Amino acid sequence: MSAIENDGGRGSARAVAILSSIGRFLVIAVTTYLGLLAVTFFIGRVIPIDPVLAVLGDRAPANVVERTRREMGLDLPLIEQFYIYLKHALSGDFGTSVLTTNPVMTDIRRALPATTELATLGTLIGSVIGVPLGVLAAVKRGSLIDQIVRIIGLIGYSVPIFWLGLLGLVLFYAKLQWVAFPARLDVVYEYTFTPVTGFYLLDAAMQGQWDVFWDAFRHIILPASLLGYFSLAYISRMTRSFMLNELTQEYVVAARAKGLSERRIIWAHALRNAAVPMVTVIALSYAGLLEGSVLTETVFSWPGIGLYITNSLQNADMNAVLGGTIVIGSVFIAINLLSDLLYRVLDPRTKSQ
Amino acid sequence: MSVEAVQSRREWLLSERPASRTQARLGRAYVTWRRFTANRLAFVGLLIIIALLLVAALAGVLAPYSPTIGDLKNARLLAPSAEHWFGTDDLGRDIYSRILYGSRWTLYVVILVAIIAAPIGLLVGTVAGYAGGWTDAILMRITDIFLAFPKLILALAFVAALGPGIENAVLAIAITSWPPYARIARAETLTVRNSDYIKAVQLMGASPFRIVLRHIMPLCISSLIVRVTLDMAGIILTAAGLGFLGLGAQPPLPEWGTMIASGRRFVLDQWWVAGAPGFAILIVSLGFNLLGDGLRDALDPRSGDQ
Amino acid sequence: MSTLLDVEDLRVTFPTRTGLIEAVRGVSFSLGRERLGIVGESGSGKSQTGRAIMGLTPPQARISADKLSFDGIDLLAASPRERRALRGKRIAMILQDPKYSLDPVMSIGRQIVETLRTHEKVSKAEARERALAMLEAVQIRDPRRVFDLHPHEVSGGMGQRAMIAMMLIAGPEMMIADEPTSALDVTVQLDVLGILDRLVAERGMGLIFISHDLRLVSSFCDRVIVMYAGKVVEQLKASELSQAQHPYTRGLLNCMPRIGFERHPLPVLDRKPEWAA
Numbered sequence: 001m002s003a004i005e006n007d008g009g010r011g012s013a014r015a016v017a018i019l020s021s022i023g024r025f026l027v028i029a030v031t032t033y034l035g036l037l038a039v040t041f042f043i044g045r046v047i048p049i050d051p052v053l054a055v056l057g058d059r060a061p062a063n064v065v066e067r068t069r070r071e072m073g074l075d076l077p078l079i080e081q082f083y084i085y086l087k088h089a090l091s092g093d094f095g096t097s098v099l100t101t102n103p104v105m106t107d108i109r110r111a112l113p114a115t116t117e118l119a120t121l122g123t124l125i126g127s128v129i130g131v132p133l134g135v136l137a138a139v140k141r142g143s144l145i146d147q148i149v150r151i152i153g154l155i156g157y158s159v160p161i162f163w164l165g166l167l168g169l170v171l172f173y174a175k176l177q178w179v180a181f182p183a184r185l186d187v188v189y190e191y192t193f194t195p196v197t198g199f200y201l202l203d204a205a206m207q208g209q210w211d212v213f214w215d216a217f218r219h220i221i222l223p224a225s226l227l228g229y230f231s232l233a234y235i236s237r238m239t240r241s242f243m244l245n246e247l248t249q250e251y252v253v254a255a256r257a258k259g260l261s262e263r264r265i266i267w268a269h270a271l272r273n274a275a276v277p278m279v280t281v282i283a284l285s286y287a288g289l290l291e292g293s294v295l296t297e298t299v300f301s302w303p304g305i306g307l308y309i310t311n312s313l314q315n316a317d318m319n320a321v322l323g324g325t326i327v328i329g330s331v332f333i334a335i336n337l338l339s340d341l342l343y344r345v346l347d348p349r350t351k352s353q
Numbered sequence: 354m355s356v357e358a359v360q361s362r363r364e365w366l367l368s369e370r371p372a373s374r375t376q377a378r379l380g381r382a383y384v385t386w387r388r389f390t391a392n393r394l395a396f397v398g399l400l401i402i403i404a405l406l407l408v409a410a411l412a413g414v415l416a417p418y419s420p421t422i423g424d425l426k427n428a429r430l431l432a433p434s435a436e437h438w439f440g441t442d443d444l445g446r447d448i449y450s451r452i453l454y455g456s457r458w459t460l461y462v463v464i465l466v467a468i469i470a471a472p473i474g475l476l477v478g479t480v481a482g483y484a485g486g487w488t489d490a491i492l493m494r495i496t497d498i499f500l501a502f503p504k505l506i507l508a509l510a511f512v513a514a515l516g517p518g519i520e521n522a523v524l525a526i527a528i529t530s531w532p533p534y535a536r537i538a539r540a541e542t543l544t545v546r547n548s549d550y551i552k553a554v555q556l557m558g559a560s561p562f563r564i565v566l567r568h569i570m571p572l573c574i575s576s577l578i579v580r581v582t583l584d585m586a587g588i589i590l591t592a593a594g595l596g597f598l599g600l601g602a603q604p605p606l607p608e609w610g611t612m613i614a615s616g617r618r619f620v621l622d623q624w625w626v627a628g629a630p631g632f633a634i635l636i637v638s639l640g641f642n643l644l645g646d647g648l649r650d651a652l653d654p655r656s657g658d659q
Numbered sequence: 660m661s662t663l664l665d666v667e668d669l670r671v672t673f674p675t676r677t678g679l680i681e682a683v684r685g686v687s688f689s690l691g692r693e694r695l696g697i698v699g700e701s702g703s704g705k706s707q708t709g710r711a712i713m714g715l716t717p718p719q720a721r722i723s724a725d726k727l728s729f730d731g732i733d734l735l736a737a738s739p740r741e742r743r744a745l746r747g748k749r750i751a752m753i754l755q756d757p758k759y760s761l762d763p764v765m766s767i768g769r770q771i772v773e774t775l776r777t778h779e780k781v782s783k784a785e786a787r788e789r790a791l792a793m794l795e796a797v798q799i800r801d802p803r804r805v806f807d808l809h810p811h812e813v814s815g816g817m818g819q820r821a822m823i824a825m826m827l828i829a830g831p832e833m834m835i836a837d838e839p840t841s842a843l844d845v846t847v848q849l850d851v852l853g854i855l856d857r858l859v860a861e862r863g864m865g866l867i868f869i870s871h872d873l874r875l876v877s878s879f880c881d882r883v884i885v886m887y888a889g890k891v892v893e894q895l896k897a898s899e900l901s902q903a904q905h906p907y908t909r910g911l912l913n914c915m916p917r918i919g920f921e922r923h924p925l926p927v928l929d930r931k932p933e934w935a936a
Contacts, residue, residue: 256715
């Protein structure tokens with residue numbers, strides 16, 4: 001009985017443990033974010049020979065160049081420049097985009113929902129198909145289904161996503177005409193439809209505009225399936241490996257000794273245990289899809305952050321590139337940290353330690 | 354050689370009581386090799402990589418046409434045929450020849466990234482692991498920070514600042530891919546740091562520099578090789594992605610990602626222009642993935658299912 | 660005494676890359692409503708014997724026997740479904756370490772209820788009541804609280820009691836206990852054994868007690884089987900252990916420390932290949 005007695009002392013010890021783990025978490029979050037800003041500062045201000053030209057392009061008039069030079073604080077020492085850069089970045093000020101003449105943050109705010117919608121749908125597709133496939137492969141290890149899952153995974157790890165996207169367009173858009181052309185909506189709807197959240201599928205459904213919903217679906221389904229395939233490759237492989245590990249545990253033998261059906265042992269016990277690390281995998285795959293959006297959005301003319309970054313790259317619009325990098329980097333870091341937290345919440349073993 | 358001779362050589366290799374160090378080492382290599390070849394897919398991977406090396410070396414002999422000069426007048430955007438196996442591109446160049454030459458650029462990128470990133474990771478990891486304390490804490494924090502970044506996006510930003518080009522793409526990929534190597538090297542270092550033979554070397558008065566360089570680094574090499582092989586496919590895909598976005602190799606270099614980018618404009622009508630180089634990327638990355646998987650399984654039987 | 664379990668010439672073989680490995684090589688015994696101990700070193704095949712009776716041998720292994728019957732049911736001829744219906748309901752098994760053998764992410768109460776509801780159609784409320792009663796029967800003082808705890812939140816001794824509760828709740832007639840106390844602190848070993856002993860006696864169950872600890876087995880069981888290299892080398896009443904004939908059993912007995920005797924040099928177990936032949 002000793003393990004559950006004496007709660008008073010353990011209670012305060014637990015509070016200290018929780019505080020210190022929160023403290024550790026904050027240190028990691030802050031240093032990682034500072035690291036991201038330091039690297040982007042280095043990229044934007046230190047590597048280019050003349051950062052002003054990198055921001056404005058080489059056709060800017062001399063007086064604008066001079067003014068920008070002062071605005072960017074390039075006459076100041078580097079450390080002071082970094083301080084100003086930090087201050088601006090933390091308040092969401094990434095400067096103005098040369099290409100769109102908007103503040104970079106405004107552009108990003110407009111593009112972020114498109115990217116999020118795509119990545120979310122992709123992860124959804126990847127998890128819903130990938131987890132059961134991985135479980136099946138583990139349970140029927142060495143069977144045909146295991147081989148198929150393995151090959152699906154290997155190809156997913158090896159194929160260039162933009163190339164598969166192009167081939168997908170050739171087949172499903174040009175030849176079969178199952179999906180709509182690369183864009184978010186047909187031109188007709190671009191002007192009649194007013195999004196609220198920026199997630200078109202959600203907005204259209206909420207407003208009851210089912211023709212818009214269907215059109216948005218025809219546009220998103222190919223790029224989302226493509227991203228879904230990549231997330232599936234990763235998720236099914238990891239699920240298989242976690243499940244194989246769980247299925248060798250003693251509690252599985254005990255569950256069999258209790259007379260449980262294999263189905264119950266697999267789905268209610270082994271998968272429930274594997275679910276704890278799976279959360280991290282799915283979160284990482286989501287973060288990976290955000291990153292993969294750069295290439296996918298370019299192929300599918302999807303007006304998200306990825307396309308924004310590549311368009312800006314081609315116009316040497318450094319403010320926009322760095323702003324986009326910082327935003328995607330921040331989301332990436334946040335997802336990483338959140339998945340870590342979620343792991344702790346989901347696993348009862350870590351709760352009381 | 355007679356059957357018995359083969360049999361006895363096998364027994365000599367597999368002997369449980371090797372008479373010499375060489376015999377033990379050869380025996381272990383033999384077992385590893387057997388485990389590796391027992392995995393048929395890994396063997397296919399090895400064959401693909403050997404084929405890649407051969408093609409890269411012999412591209413000049415194998416390619417029927419020039420990779421950079423095409424027949425603009427008569428041979429634009431031809432469909433695959435006996436004359437042009439994979440068709441021709443918009444400048445009338447033979448795609449098959451360009452893909453053969455492109456293998457050189459793939460190897461160029463992969464090898465350069467590996468010889469830049471792996472030593473950085475090895476150095477950071479072994480120093481952090483051996484020094485411990487604050488050095489370790491700071492180096493590992495930096496490593497973790499880099500690990501938490503989106504690699505492709507960061508590589509993009511680097512190339513954007515450095516300017517497009519295959520050398521800069523290599524540099525950007527190398528800068529973003531060393532952290533996992535540092536983690537591995539550190540983990541290996543920690544396992545040997547307190548072992549008796551390292552203590553013995555310390556007692557003999559070897560400098561920390563010498564211990565890390567001569568006694569710790571060599572131990573980290575084999576797990577590092579596996580990891581680098583597994584990463585090769587990712588490096589190829591990132592390089593191709595940069596090429597596709599116009600940031601990697603510049604035309605007219607026959608780099609596969611760049612070839613896909615230039616084929617993109619007519620992909621709906623002449624799909625083979627973008628199709629063939631993508632397929633080449635797929636095959637080569639698949640080869641590296643299969644090889645890496647097989648190497649890992651052969652060197653570490655425990656992780657066979659990971 | 661009616662026979663619950665009849666084992667004749669049981670063999671368990673594992674195919675490996677280097678050939679066949681025979682873990683159990685012709686074991687025969689029978690069990691009534693009594694306590695039978697199986698003793699042996701690790702690798703002697705005692706655990707595989709238990710698992711073969713349960714039907715929990717890994718799928719790649721081959722099992723053969725002239726006879727393997729439980730209460731007149733031929734276990735080798737039974738379908739997987741029939742064997743599953745027996746497990747937990749009529750034959751149960753306790754594993755070594757509750758830290759690993761209880762599902763770490765499911766509450767103890769739910770794991771006990773799960774056994775019951777697999778084998779009997781009972782309402783959730785009734786299942787809960789019976790699980791609480793079972794926890795009380797294994798002498799857990801605060802069953803309501805323990806019901807909602809997760810395995811990592813209880814001590815090893817309590818975990819093993821929960822394991823016993825989980826395995827006994829459907830009222831099996833036979834129990835295989837595979838090293839049930841080896842992972843526990845010495846101080847709680849006897850508690851757990853006492854509980855197990857009382858429940859087995861009260862319910863008139865047959866018990867197979869698998870252990871490497873000859874003294875424990877001899878004080879706890881009615882009969883003892885000594886296994887070596889997959890074979891039974893000796894079978895005798897626990898009370899007659901001191902008259903053991905086989906040199907291996909005698910060797911095991913000699914290894915026991917006794918208070919007040921100098922043990923220099925420490926005796927080493929003698930192993931002769933012909934015993935395994």
